[in-house]
Amino acid sequence: MIALAGCQTSQVYNQGYIVDEQALAQVPVGSSRDQVLLALGSPSTTATFDNEVFYYISQKRVRPVAFMKPRLVEQRILAVYFGPDNTVRQIANYGLQDGKVFDFISRTTPTGGRDTSFLGSILSDEGPGTGNILDSMGRSSGLNSGR
Numbered sequence: 001m002i003a004l005a006g007c008q009t010s011q012v013y014n015q016g017y018i019v020d021e022q023a024l025a026q027v028p029v030g031s032s033r034d035q036v037l038l039a040l041g042s043p044s045t046t047a048t049f050d051n052e053v054f055y056y057i058s059q060k061r062v063r064p065v066a067f068m069k070p071r072l073v074e075q076r077i078l079a080v081y082f083g084p085d086n087t088v089r090q091i092a093n094y095g096l097q098d099g100k101v102f103d104f105i106s107r108t109t110p111t112g113g114r115d116t117s118f119l120g121s122i123l124s125d126e127g128p129g130t131g132n133i134l135d136s137m138g139r140s141s142g143l144n145s146g147r
Contacts, residue, residue: 012062027088044056056077096123
């Protein structure tokens with residue numbers, strides 16, 4: 001039993017953008033696009049719905065024992081929305097709560113729309129399709145990568 005107990009070391013892998021609260025504090029509503037890029041770095045991806053949105057995507061995986069495949073346990077999307085004047089209009093930190101897209105900053109569930117559909121597809125069990133969303137975007141340069 002002692003030998004088996006030694007094998008029970010779980011490993012945690014963080015991939016993508018890890019939110020730094022101090023960096024996030026440097027981009028309040030009204031900040032410029034350049035200020036966002038300087039404080040948070042390049043986004044994982046961008047989208048244009050009404051105005052541009054920067055998405056910073058992260059995933060947390062856990063491997064219970066060394067020989068098992070890591071299991072996805074959490075995905076988060078930090079979304080920075082820009083207004084028509086190219087300044088920050090809103091910041092949201094999306095994840096899943098009770099199977100629904102949830103903003104952990106405003107503590108609300110967003111209403112429908114293209115943005116919500118996009119977020120839902122990324123935050124589903126494995127993202128769009130069956131692969132790792134960060135790998136398919138070409139942004140997964142390694143584990144525990146920050147900006």
